[in-house]
Amino acid sequence: MNSSKVIIVGAGAFGVCAAIELRRRGHDVTLVDPGPLPHPLASSTDISKFVRMDYGADDVLTDLGAASLEAWDRWNATWPWAPYCETGLLLLSARPMRPGSFEGDSFDRVRARGMETERFGPDTLARRFPAWLRDRYVDGYFNPRAGWSPSGRVVKHLVCLALEAGVELREGVRFASLIEKGSRVRGIVAVGGVRVEADTVVVAAGAWTSVLLPHLADRLAVIGQPVFHLQPSDPVPFRPDVFPCWTADISRTGWYGFPANEDGIVKIANHGPGRLVFPDDPREVAAEDFEKLRDFLSESLPSLAVAPIVATRLCLYGDSWDGNFLIDRDPDRPGLV
DSSP, rough: OOEEEEEOOSHHHHHHHHHHHHTTTTTTEEEEEEESOOOTTTOOOSOOOOEEEOTTTHHHHHHHHHHHHHHHHHHHHHHHOOOOOOOOOOESSSSSTTSHHHHHHHHOOOOHTTOOOEEEOOOHHHHTTTTTTTTTTOOEEEEEEEEEHHHHHHHHHHHHHHHTTTEEEETTTOOOEEEEEETTTEEEEESSSSSESEEEEEEOOOOOOHHHHHGTTTTTTEEEEEEEEEOSSSOGSSSTTSSSSEEEEEHHHOOOOOOOOOTOOOEEEHHHHEEETTTOOOOOOEEEEEEHHHHHHHHGGGGTOOEEEEEEEEEEEEEOTTSSOOOOTTTTTTHHH
């Protein structure tokens, strides 16, 4: 591929990784973001995100997840600190796992790819992972080849790596519009009128993508999902060896979570229907979400039911109609990805 000038709009996880890779391939890359970085409202700015290959019947995401684990291993070997914490992933099911269920399909696919998973019932759950209410989940499995990453810290380090690679960073630049010559995109106009020209514009703005590019508004909906940080008085029962990353009958309940971090914070979140939001609106978790959390904890993790909630946020998704990534060249606007 011949070298070209590329502008990437958005310096979150996707934008900064794209910048590093395109620079590695010899392109002249400019990364623009309103900042500060990591942006406090970006979905990738958080204390933790899953690293996994367990994606139900979705073979594409399963394979991508497996490939990402190898990349995380390389980062662990080369970074000055380990960005991937391999605690394993516990997938719980309130019904017997079978083909067609998220847990059953995940189990079959990760085992087909050589993962040494451990299936268990209530007795094993109570012995290995005692924080969980014994009889709530009758089936499930533990995949040791999974874990979590301190995502905000990772993005911050990736920005440093991008700069070392020769990416030009324009922090404080806010996208206003595309530069279009005929049907072809030739760059961007920033708020204030500054023009930045390029051969290709990559928009990796997460939940803001359909706001910056209104022609995508019927393809990407901005959905907010609630996130809670709890601080139990005793974090020991929630350390990773007895309380790894987990999903709790997630296709029916939406609940998932993480072990206590070094500050004793247990993060629990819900990936359910969510609610339609505008990305610049206040990020407030609804009162009904607090009630649903307490109900879930009482039924599943009673020792956490009275733990103080020390922080909340809405994690925003630019959701496509089928939940898949939208990564493509714009067919009507050459030069826009």
